[in-house]
Amino acid sequence: MSQGTLFIVSAPSGAGKTSLVRELIESLDGIQVSVSHTTRAKREGEVDGVNYHFTDAATFEGMIARGEFFEYAKVFDNYYGTSRKAAQTVLDAGQDVILEIDWQGARQVREQMPEAVSIFILPPSRSELERRLASRGTDEHAIIARRMRDAISEMSHYDEYDYLVVNDDFTTALQELQSLVISRRLACPLMSERHASLLATLLSQAPGVE
Ligand SMILES: Nc1nc2c(ncn2[C@@H]2O[C@H](COP(=O)(O)OP(=O)(O)O)[C@@H](O)[C@H]2O)c(=O)[nH]1
Numbered sequence: 001m002s003q004g005t006l007f008i009v010s011a012p013s014g015a016g017k018t019s020l021v022r023e024l025i026e027s028l029d030g031i032q033v034s035v036s037h038t039t040r041a042k043r044e045g046e047v048d049g050v051n052y053h054f055t056d057a058a059t060f061e062g063m064i065a066r067g068e069f070f071e072y073a074k075v076f077d078n079y080y081g082t083s084r085k086a087a088q089t090v091l092d093a094g095q096d097v098i099l100e101i102d103w104q105g106a107r108q109v110r111e112q113m114p115e116a117v118s119i120f121i122l123p124p125s126r127s128e129l130e131r132r133l134a135s136r137g138t139d140e141h142a143i144i145a146r147r148m149r150d151a152i153s154e155m156s157h158y159d160e161y162d163y164l165v166v167n168d169d170f171t172t173a174l175q176e177l178q179s180l181v182i183s184r185r186l187a188c189p190l191m192s193e194r195h196a197s198l199l200a201t202l203l204s205q206a207p208g209v210e
């Protein structure tokens with residue numbers, strides 16, 4: 001079975017990547033998001049095993065020691081990481097997989113899988129980023145201030161990515177993400193099995209063709 005494509009999606013906190021990725025996987029078949037592990041506290045409404053695998057630091061460090069992470073990093077003083085199992089299970093099923101990770105994790109993934117496609121999502125302005133962080137209603141003022149400070153260093157890595165999407169109008173940004181996934185699927189070197197068998201038929205027994 002052919003392997004799916006691995007997409008990396010990064011953005012400063014509050015830019016809208018979780019909302020966009022959720023809509024993207026609902027709107028397209030054959031694509032899933034990998035569920036990360038984290039040591040950060042669960043927010044109201046979040047479900048263990050769905051939004052994240054919520055773990056304590058000792059468990060996370062045990063997984064690091066056993067080499068169970070494909071990538072991991074410390075972000076806002078907490079550990080976040082993608083287990084090898086989480087990403088590989090989806091890819092082996094022939095599905096595309098999205099990793100919602102920070103720039104440090106993105107670097108680790110590119111080293112191991114240079115064919116991964118990376119996308120950076122930008123907010124339309126700093127003030128709108130702050131407004132979104134506040135309007136989400138999930139974080140205290142101090143946490144929002146910390147995320148705003150770290151947003152600039154996260155965004156400074158934009159040029160390590162293959163594509164940039166500005167999340168100003170949500171529908172436009174979603175359409176751009178859909179186009180990136182679809183165009184990757186149509187790319188020749190990643191020919192699907194359907195295209196491979198069509199081409200085998202078209203190019204075989206071609207009587208009279210030089
Ligand atoms: N390296 C890495 N970063 C992650 C992973 N999961 C999430 N992150 C990063 O951690 C940041 C904080 O995530 P979170 O606390 O859920 O806040 P949110 O992005 O504002 O929803 C995100 O912006 C991601 O960039 C992961 O598995 N690996």
Ligand SMILES: Nc1ncnc2c1ncn2[C@@H]1O[C@H](COP(=O)(O)OP(=O)(O)O)[C@@H](O)[C@H]1O
Binds near residue numbers: 013018019135170
């Ligand atoms: N294009 C957009 N316009 C206005 N609000 C948005 C847009 N995209 C996302 N949001 C809102 O901004 C907040 C942060 O989005 P979220 O997906 O949680 O961001 P992230 O995962 O990048 O931290 C949420 O309340 C979300 O509904």
